[in-house]
Amino acid sequence: MSGLYKMSDRMVSWEEVLISSTYYRSLIEKKMSHDDFWRSIGDMDDVIGITGYPGAIVSSISGYMHPASTILDIGAGTGAFAIPLAERGYSVIALDPSAYHLGILKQKAEGKGLINIRYHEDLWSDQSSTLIGEVDYALSAYSMIDPDLEGFIQRMIDTTRRGFFLIYRAGEPDPVDRYVFGDKPRAGYRYITRALDQLGSSYRVDYFKRTYSLPIPIYLRRYQESDKRSEDILAFLQDHGRLNGDSTVSCEVTDAMISVLKDADPIDSTVPEQ
Numbered sequence: 001m002s003g004l005y006k007m008s009d010r011m012v013s014w015e016e017v018l019i020s021s022t023y024y025r026s027l028i029e030k031k032m033s034h035d036d037f038w039r040s041i042g043d044m045d046d047v048i049g050i051t052g053y054p055g056a057i058v059s060s061i062s063g064y065m066h067p068a069s070t071i072l073d074i075g076a077g078t079g080a081f082a083i084p085l086a087e088r089g090y091s092v093i094a095l096d097p098s099a100y101h102l103g104i105l106k107q108k109a110e111g112k113g114l115i116n117i118r119y120h121e122d123l124w125s126d127q128s129s130t131l132i133g134e135v136d137y138a139l140s141a142y143s144m145i146d147p148d149l150e151g152f153i154q155r156m157i158d159t160t161r162r163g164f165f166l167i168y169r170a171g172e173p174d175p176v177d178r179y180v181f182g183d184k185p186r187a188g189y190r191y192i193t194r195a196l197d198q199l200g201s202s203y204r205v206d207y208f209k210r211t212y213s214l215p216i217p218i219y220l221r222r223y224q225e226s227d228k229r230s231e232d233i234l235a236f237l238q239d240h241g242r243l244n245g246d247s248t249v250s251c252e253v254t255d256a257m258i259s260v261l262k263d264a265d266p267i268d269s270t271v272p273e274q
Helices: 014-019 022-028 034-041 044-051 057-064 082-087 099-111 126-132 149-159 175-181 189-199 216-221 230-239
Strands: 004-007 010-013 070-074 091-096 117-121 135-141 160-170 204-215 248-261
Touching: 010 014, 014 022, 014 189, 022 034, 034 099, 044 204, 057 082, 057 160, 057 204, 057 248, 070 082, 082 091, 082 099, 091 099, 091 126, 099 117, 117 126, 126 149, 135 149, 149 160, 149 189, 160 189, 175 230, 189 248, 204 216, 216 230, 216 248
Parallel strands: 070 091, 070 135, 091 117, 135 160
Antiparallel strands: 004 010, 160 248, 204 248
């Protein structure tokens, strides 16, 4: 059963939100594999570096974890979390459906001399969770590409001894998104907290704000499938004071980190407005 979220005057499902995303739509409508999709983007690892992600989230996760624990990184990608967590001495299991991404992650880990990362090329499913077995903690950061969100989270509950962490977008969407796409459903962390409420899990939510500047061509890439012309989008950005000369776009993003800890005192599940 999927969580529901209020969008304008109607309720939309998690699956409907996924379908509105370029990633999921490419998988379903274009029949692309996860690996083909990420190969088509190519420089995502460099873009992540520009945005300052994951920033302070890594230290916050470490603050909740016991030393020398094992953590499963679901949708590990190129190692935004796997690398810094391994550097802190944790044993990391990197699970990702893209051989391309895991190849980059392995190369980075080898360059740093890290030998405490195991790699699994697969989706998060009943099969992969059984194969990996029980772990101390699990992490899923923007990787809940599954129409059954509650089932996705339930596997994390069943697989972890001490707890897990989920990271997703908080705050209002980029105003340019609304200008370009209108009032389409947008994913947000409240889908996850709603699912946790349905599953009876207590949790804590922490927020992390990032500000950064993206090169204009990289920023415009996210709207390349829209009907809006690049010059119209740039004019909108100029009117809203977001352009830095003719080179970059100012951006601000808030990430929500949702922590479910099994070996701690009950957590206040009250979620303040963001």
